Amino acid sequence: MQLIKQIRLSLAVTIANLITNLVRKLGLGAASVLPGSIALKIYPQLLPLLFKQVKKGVILVVGTNGKTTTSLLLSTILERTGVKIAHNIAGANLINGIVTTLLENTNLFGKLSADYAILEVDENILPLLLKDCQPQYILALNLFRDQLDRYGEVDTISRRWQEAINPLPLETKIILNADDPTLSYLGQNLKQNVKYFGLNEPELYLEEIPHAVDSIYCPSCGTPLQYEGVYLSHLGDYICPSCGFAKSKTDVNSCDWGQILIGVYNKYNTLAAGLLTQEIGIEKEVIFDTIKNFKAAFGRAEELEIKGKKVRILLSKNPVGMNETIRAVNDIKKEGKANTCLMVLNDRIPDGTDVSWIWDVDMEKLAQSGGKIIVSGDRVYDLALRLQYCNLELENPPFQLIIKEELSEAIETALNECAKDETLHILPTYSAMLEVRELLTGRKIL
Numbered sequence: 001m002q003l004i005k006q007i008r009l010s011l012a013v014t015i016a017n018l019i020t021n022l023v024r025k026l027g028l029g030a031a032s033v034l035p036g037s038i039a040l041k042i043y044p045q046l047l048p049l050l051f052k053q054v055k056k057g058v059i060l061v062v063g064t065n066g067k068t069t070t071s072l073l074l075s076t077i078l079e080r081t082g083v084k085i086a087h088n089i090a091g092a093n094l095i096n097g098i099v100t101t102l103l104e105n106t107n108l109f110g111k112l113s114a115d116y117a118i119l120e121v122d123e124n125i126l127p128l129l130l131k132d133c134q135p136q137y138i139l140a141l142n143l144f145r146d147q148l149d150r151y152g153e154v155d156t157i158s159r160r161w162q163e164a165i166n167p168l169p170l171e172t173k174i175i176l177n178a179d180d181p182t183l184s185y186l187g188q189n190l191k192q193n194v195k196y197f198g199l200n201e202p203e204l205y206l207e208e209i210p211h212a213v214d215s216i217y218c219p220s221c222g223t224p225l226q227y228e229g230v231y232l233s234h235l236g237d238y239i240c241p242s243c244g245f246a247k248s249k250t251d252v253n254s255c256d257w258g259q260i261l262i263g264v265y266n267k268y269n270t271l272a273a274g275l276l277t278q279e280i281g282i283e284k285e286v287i288f289d290t291i292k293n294f295k296a297a298f299g300r301a302e303e304l305e306i307k308g309k310k311v312r313i314l315l316s317k318n319p320v321g322m323n324e325t326i327r328a329v330n331d332i333k334k335e336g337k338a339n340t341c342l343m344v345l346n347d348r349i350p351d352g353t354d355v356s357w358i359w360d361v362d363m364e365k366l367a368q369s370g371g372k373i374i375v376s377g378d379r380v381y382d383l384a385l386r387l388q389y390c391n392l393e394l395e396n397p398p399f400q401l402i403i404k405e406e407l408s409e410a411i412e413t414a415l416n417e418c419a420k421d422e423t424l425h426i427l428p429t430y431s432a433m434l435e436v437r438e439l440l441t442g443r444k445i446l
Helices: 002-025 034-042 046-051 067-079 095-103 154-165 181-188 264-280 284-292 319-334 356-360 363-368 380-393 407-417 430-441
Strands: 057-062 085-087 116-120 137-140 173-177 193-197 226-232 235-239 300-306 309-314 340-344 371-376 399-403 423-428
Touching (some): 002 034, 002 095, 034 095, 046 095, 067 085, 067 264, 095 116, 193 264, 226 264, 300 430, 319 363, 340 407, 340 430, 356 380, 363 380, 371 407, 380 399, 423 430
Parallel strands (some): 173 193, 309 423, 340 371, 340 423, 371 399
Antiparallel strands (some): 300 309
């Protein structure tokens, strides 16, 4: 029986490696999903077997926004200490993608060679993954509405997380965003070792609570929370006037931490990675130096130079994410370094087929800042209509709307409209981001 298991294991690893090499050699993508899918069919018990072989620890990064950037920053910091990392860098965060990542660090006999496995995990599969894995660290960044046709409301996901985390060993370290009421409440009800990050910089407060908010009610008693201020969506400084539930005390002072990538949302990503690596024992100087020289993950504030012009891609796949990218673009517009923006809306499976979320985005703020807005994508006219409604709010619309059905033509137009001393900002949904990058760089990611 043991011999049969070993044969099936070796067969699963061999075929997965062959598929990976073939897909990459033919230029069909990164082979970040298919090898794992096939390997699991050959050897269904593969995942727990691989997890047990990670030498120093499994780190799971979960949340609606920021997983790819944060896990890349974690990996970059730890690699500077000389350890070997298994990391799903392409962002394939379902079970088959995670298996594929681990197999890339496994020999033909099923022996895994990695000190740490840093794995971004889709928020909906965390409970499933924890059946096969006892991670040393779980890092939860935030919970926002994202693809409601797939996931449901944030409180439902939070309850599933708590049920899945409760059986884990007490020494498991849970790193949570204290500014998110849902996650703060989750941490206050876990028996594991919980640490918190968050902002304590009132100068970063928004002028008002955005339209796209999810958790402004007390997760304990349901009373509306009292906010001293909000930093991003429902993330902020809050207390419940009824039961006394309040933001958990943070274990880092955000004022001491810099950042290289634009946006308040990237400040959260920086704090999250910084706190976790400090818990591992990495020197603060190493962490700070890595942050200072960090390069963005693909599509996440990634900067390119195309035809002599600067291009920045800001993935915008849900209301909160797009509101924050609009906020970042507007800040740059105020500096006179941006005037042209390309927005691309798709409704494919990776994006979520329901695009009604664009009506929860504060598009008026982008429209008010003026300039030229080019729109494209599978749902280009839905996006154009949403922006056109901004005209009803503005007496003299300061922006110029340009509609291009063909993405290649939209990109060409945007580059032509962008001045040489400015940066073209592209705000795409997930599948659109992959298309945009392929058209700009000539290379596929997935």
